[in-house]
Amino acid sequence: MHLFGKKSANHDEKRADGLDRLPPGQYLTAKWPVLSYERTPKELPPDWKLKIKGQVENPFELTWEEFLQLPRTTLKADIHCVTTWSRYDNIWEGVHIREILQRAKPLSTAKFVMAHSWTGYTTNIPLENLDDDDVMIVIKHDGQDLELEHGGPVRLLIPKLYFYKSAKWLYGLEFMANDRPGFWEQRGYSNSANPWKEERYW
Template identity: 45%
Template sequence: MLGKFFKKPEDDQGGRIPPGQTLTTRFPVLTYGPTPRIEAHNVELRIWGLAEEATFTWGELMSLPQTTHTYDIHCVTHWSKLDTSWTGVRVTDLMPLIKLKGGATHVMIHSYGGYTTNLSLQDFVRDLNLLAWQYDGAPLETEHGGPMRLVVPHLYFWKSAKWISGLEFIDHDQPGFWERNGYHMRGDPFKDERYNE
């Protein structure tokens, strides 16, 4: 039984719903371990690895262009939420301020609390990807990754790391937390890439 907050879609709504997903009007909270609690003014985004080391403060991130996107999100635990609205800094607006070194092909996303997840640069540097600090017009709640999280809507939502604290650029793919624990290295919901074979 799906319960009153989840429903099996009658169709894929024009290709919007990946295989195996149910729709929800809620925003489930799924987190491994304790929830970090960081004041927004204390947030720093550290850059290192195959990039010139740098740190962006909350104020510096807020001074960058702010963009609002509305898109569908899909969790590996089989729920999808349609038409979610997020505001933040586009990854493509941040990247010109980061001086990559030769050989960088991937980025390991680091979070306050120790969480990590991996992305190829091709998946990371997209116009729709945000360092989001607002959800539905309001500051992002702590349980959903506030003050700031990454949002990568074309992949399962575990790739959209909560409480983002750093970007480590690397020269090959490496597993992050859930990838080391059996999740797929990429996580495309439309290919049903939930778990490693």
């Protein structure tokens, strides 16, 4: 699935929806800067399970081996960090979020989702932003296993929002009736995090 067209150095390039490909206040980089508040973990916890809970008809857990058996998707997408860098044409491989949603069956009361990392990090997302064509739980980047420093071996990917919404070291999704702020949101970062509206801070 190719969302944003071919690689280009033209900063005036437009997306299919008419918005500038490079959001306001961002600069383009070929590098992938490493930014984390938490210490980078050394490995996947031996007891890791993807835990899906909360306002869903079918809460469930998947071991790492079970998660790897789910159908895979490949997606090309740009990413945008709240610290003002953007990186074009990232190739991601992993499990599309709708594979999870179809199994979980969110209840009509579910309006928000809290992503949980095994490091203790959290970030909150409206369900309508999670349930979208470009959202995945990823394990590979540009053909390689996702490195630990970039959230490997498993992270959330929501490329239309600033990248702190794409939780590193993912281990759970909690479906909620009411919104509550995650780690950075409690510390002044935007709840909605739309790069094209420069929603960086409260």
